[in-house]
Amino acid sequence: MSAVLDPPASSSAPSSAEGTGAPVKPLPIDAAKLCELADELPTPFHIYDEAGIRANARRLNAAFAWNPGFREYFAVKATPTPGILELFRDENCGMDCSSAAELMLCDRIGVTGERIMFTSNNTPAVEFRRAKELGAILNLDDLTHLPYVAEEAGGLPETLCFRFNPGPLRGGNAIIGKPEDAKYGFTREQLFDGYRQAQAGGVKRFGLHAMVASNELDPQFFVDTARMLFALAVEVHEATGVRIEFVNLGGGIGIPYRPGQEAVSYEQVSEGTKAAYDEIVLPAGLDPLAVYMENGRCMTGPYGVLVTKAVHRKEIYKRYVGVDACMANLMRPGMYGAYHHVSVLGRGGEKVNAPSAGPVDVVGSLCENNDKFAIDRELPAVERGDVLAIHDAGAHGHSMGFQYNGKLRSAEYLLKEDGSVEQIRRAETYDDLFATLNV
Numbered sequence: 187m188s189a190v191l192d193p194p195a196s197s198s199a200p201s202s203a204e205g206t207g208a209p210v211k212p213l214p215i216d217a218a219k220l221c222e223l224a225d226e227l228p229t230p231f232h233i234y235d236e237a238g239i240r241a242n243a244r245r246l247n248a249a250f251a252w253n254p255g256f257r258e259y260f261a262v263k264a265t266p267t268p269g270i271l272e273l274f275r276d277e278n279c280g281m282d283c284s285s286a287a288e289l290m291l292c293d294r295i296g297v298t299g300e301r302i303m304f305t306s307n308n309t310p311a312v313e314f315r316r317a318k319e320l321g322a323i324l325n326l327d328d329l330t331h332l333p334y335v336a337e338e339a340g341g342l343p344e345t346l347c348f349r350f351n352p353g354p355l356r357g358g359n360a361i362i363g364k365p366e367d368a369k370y371g372f373t374r375e376q377l378f379d380g381y382r383q384a385q386a387g388g389v390k391r392f393g394l395h396a397m398v399a400s401n402e403l404d405p406q407f408f409v410d411t412a413r414m415l416f417a418l419a420v421e422v423h424e425a426t427g428v429r430i431e432f433v434n435l436g437g438g439i440g441i442p443y444r445p446g447q448e449a450v451s452y453e454q455v456s457e458g459t460k461a462a463y464d465e466i467v468l469p470a471g472l473d474p475l476a477v478y479m480e481n482g483r484c485m486t487g488p489y490g491v492l493v494t495k496a497v498h499r500k501e502i503y504k505r506y507v508g509v510d511a512c513m514a515n516l517m518r519p520g521m522y523g524a525y526h527h528v529s530v531l532g533r534g535g536e537k538v539n540a541p542s543a544g545p546v547d548v549v550g551s552l553c554e555n556n557d558k559f560a561i562d563r564e565l566p567a568v569e570r571g572d573v574l575a576i577h578d579a580g581a582h583g584h585s586m587g588f589q590y591n592g593k594l595r596s597a598e599y600l601l602k603e604d605g606s607v608e609q610i611r612r613a614e615t616y617d618d619l620f621a622t623l624n625v
């Protein structure tokens with residue numbers, strides 16, 4: 187990693203600057219560098235840190251090196267920008283797609299075949315066809331999709347995976363909901379039926395998938411998922427004779443959005459998974475069984491920043507800082523009430539550790555009162571023109587953008603390992619916005 191990418195020494199630990207009440211969280215990209223870029227480039231914009239993304243992907247792959255078939259399929263929907271997808275392609279990852287457009291993006295960057303896992307739901311036949319044309323692994327969401335693919339999408343492929351919904355046995359959380367209330371997957375009984383039917387229909391190779399949480403910070407959760415899927419793979423083998431070749435633990439590894447939270451240790455997830463493997467898979471004779479994951483958030487989230495400038499300050503019944511970004515650039519806070527840390531950088535990074543001037547709401551310009559990045563947040567005094575960094579915007583950030591109120595989606599940049607900055611997606615223009623109109 188190059189020095190410029192290290193968090194500034196003064197904010198290297200998530201702590202409260204002394205006596206200020208304003209917690210500090212390190213940025214993936216140096217504050218002065220972000221301010222310099224905000225002077226050169228129109229704000230708002232998203233910027234990602236190549237070195238951080240690559241190092242993280244390598245760490246995940248290294249943690250699971252004990253499993254020769256291990257593969258992380260990056261969840262394309264988190265950051266569907268070729269400039270980012272190419273990094274994962276080059277780090278030996280696959281791509282997890284759930285729509286035709288995501289499949290097309292993979293095709294464009296030369297990712298095809300079993301490097302693609304197609305984990306869709308309520309899928310139209312045309313999308314199954316497209317996935318099959320690319321040779322992707324189809325991960326079916328329902329038992330009825332077997333005859334559907336057979337009849338409407340030109341026949342069953344050689345390899346199939348099924349998504350398991352464990353129902354009320356397990357947790358779940360606010361984003362994905364409780365498994366029994368979630369629309370995804372097969373019930374346990376349906377799974378056994380599914381493998382039998384698929385085998386009878388000529389399918390030769392099989393996988394098993396579950397994704398039961400989102401933004402989960404407890405490593406044990408993923409170990410428990412692995413344990414559940416290993417045990418189920420053994421049961422399927424005993425009951426149907428079908429030998430499952432891979433289990434996909436899904437995505438959902440959380441990230442420390444709040445100062446003081448701890449990142450999930452991949453090593454801990456891996457060690458627990460290996461213990462379960464040795465205990466369950468080996469004695470059942472199912473080795474080698476490949477372990478897959480399809481994380482999005484933890485792969486890019488912490489390495490992306492939304493850079494914005496303060497436009498207005500307003501004091502009525504509460505105090506507000508208005509910025510030039512809005513929910514169209516990052517809708518998680520408005521949609522889920524999700525916490526995203528905000529750092530006030532000032533003009534050149536000088537405010538990073540400044541004391542709090544009291545609580546403010548940081549707001550965008552949509553005609554929607556939930557267009558707020560932060561509510562009652564302790565922040566240093568903000569002047570018009572100050573640069574603000576919204577942290578952890580690298581996943582489910584730009585990609586969730588929308589055009590309500592005629593807002594244009596902003597550009598995305600990559601801070602490369604050599605220190606240069608590359609535009610990987612231009613900002614939208616009014617011509618883009620009006621391109622679908624008949625007048």
Ligand SMILES: *Cc1c(COP(=O)(O)O)cnc(C)c1O
Nearest residue numbers: 261305437438439480481482483
């Ligand atoms: C969204 C999604 C993912 C990625 O989730 P993260 O929380 O970003 O890791 C993986 N698999 C499926 C099926 C998904 O829907």
